[in-house]
Amino acid sequence: MNRLFDKTFWGLTIGLVGLLALNFFLEEWMRSIGLQSLSRGCVAIGLLILWRTGLVSFGHALFFGFGAYTVAMMQILGVNDLFVLLICGMATAGFLAFFLGFLLRKYRAIFFALLNMAFSMILYGVLAKAEWLGSTDGFGVKQVSFIGMTPADDMYRPLLFVCAAFFAYISAVGAHWYLKSTLGMMTMAVRENEIRVEYLGYSAEKAIHVKYVLSGLLAGVGGVIMAVTVGHVDPDSMVYWPVSGDFVFITILAGTGNVGATFIGALVYELLRTYAFEFAPHLWQLILGGSLLLIIMFLPDGLWSIRSELRNRRELRQAKRDSDNRAAEVRR
């Protein structure tokens, strides 16, 4: 039991409670930034799972877009319930990841990263060229219902925020438990020495396949949340390669130390983008790029490393004090 309900679990739970409380005070534009952070955070957890094995994907917008487009297409078919849409979005993204996984699990490093990108760009090409798929204009996404309930207008977005927070919470806790399980831990061994893992009797490819499907599912969740939040899907903001880049950006920003950190990373990214956009309308891309550079130079392990950095310093100081004390005692 204690293995499951550890510090991170309680941290995430407190985070969820905090979000739900905050929901009452948030102004609408802040709630909107929060919803987008939750969405991108879910995808970034998927990337984190892959990252622990040393795999980087430059194409997770593929699954993100699949989740988002599933929402739009299901609405055209008449399905309009958030929970049904979530399950459908996860299912399509998950199935796609399952099938692509058979191929992608054979590749590592840059080949893995770019193959993912290639697949996402194929989807982009198909969406942009097919008029019946909305072409570059995409589709509008209508307001959804919640298990059959349609809330009053002013309660709609707060309720959406509650649901998104729960989805993100479940995703994060699930991912955390997975990473702590034998299968999850093993993938770190895969990164260090694949051949040795095979000798121990595990299949590295299968382990990676599982990871890939999980990351696809999480990206699907993110896509569903984003589609409903924004009320619109189009290939340029859902599937194009810079979107995948955003997710990698967030993962680097947050660091891979902890699943909770990805949401902080996503929030910092959203705020950075919003304010860069506001204060430097001609140069906002430069500010984003510059901050990424600074992060890589000064915090190579992401925002989460601030915490361990502080702890290390405290321990160092403590150790120094201890040794000073001991030296003083000896002198005495």
Next chain:
Amino acid sequence: MTSAISTSTVRLVGVAVAGALALSAGAALAQTVKIGTPTFLTGAAAPAFGIPAKNGVELIVRGINNGELPAPYNTKGFAGRQVEALIYDEAGGGTKQVTEMRNKVQKDNVDAIIGIISSGTCAATTALSEELKVLTIQTVCGTTRVFEELNKDPKYVFRTINTATANNVSAARYIAAKMKGKVKGITGINQNYAWGQDSWRDFRLAMATLMPDVTATKKPQFPKIFSGQYGTEISALSRAKENLVHSSFWGGDLEAFIGQSSARGLFKRKLFVLTVGETVAYRLGKKFPQGIMVGTRGPYGMYVANDPSPINAWFQKEYRKAYGEPPSQPSYQYAQGYLAGKFAYDDAAKKAGKFPTTEQVIASLTGATFPSFVGNVTMGLSKGHQIVTDDRWGVTVWDDKKGEMVLEDVVIFPPGCVNPPNGVKSADWLKGGMKGAKC
């Protein structure tokens, strides 16, 4: 029950705080009308579209705030209040634009949105404008989907430019009127995305009705957007048996295409229709091909460079003075959005006897006929939310004396000639042979 009480208490406190903030903010800013204006400040659409649009806005806002414009716009501001334009970048896709519009309305408290270039942005933000109940005047985007599919019963959203359909219909009418016998089949090169696909389809359908014996190619060229290299497409167009080329290229792609085609003499061998060609004509100067048809989607830019109407004369003179170049279509189209705003605010204030509410402004703009740069324009379609203007076509020729490109052989098509009757969908109208057109 407890939770409901605590919720309402929390809300009450929130409302009180927000109210206090609003009061203090309101006291400081009582005399301005804030307008959010998205336009491309970065990326491929900035040089030919975004920056001229921004220049047009800055000029017209100066004119409105100082009362410099000729009558009937010679009063200061919108309904007496100074206009503050918050210009922001339209780059980054639909999701980004939805977020930004929300920020502008809910964080910066703008009173209205005037702008938007890309059809993608219009499609993405239309529902949001209605949800946020913010007056939105779309100025450049041409997709018919805005009022025919996405927002069939508009209240807060208006558009002060003809649809893309009108532009392609008038191009076909010009060809039918001026080039009978010269055209032996049509082909096209358009970017492979919504704008390019729609443009080619509308043009082909209009031509099929007006010149049924002219055949359209079965293999129109659809290169990728922003590809910049058109070697193979130009070869294919040179060899094609059809002798008229339709293109809705714009921005950097258009400049690249013109450069590469000129080098290979394509403009001498084929007739050309460039539906938004005027956007780069001034920029390229003498390098822009002569003897081709260019469009401005209405009475804007090159087509009205010499029009003596007072508002237009003011705009031409001041724009050239401020920016050292003539205004092209985006400058006009954005400025026209602001004129619509001024008309609606002033008219609503006159009717209300005080500074109007958004609802009163909307009532004034719905179905209105207001003076623009060249004569009156009418919000004639989609329940009074979609403008109809005339559309003009002519052929480019270099004017040595003026040192700039001008147009000759210009034909003006009245609004009813190029737009479907009220209530008819553009696509149905085109497929049905454009019945009810008044030319």
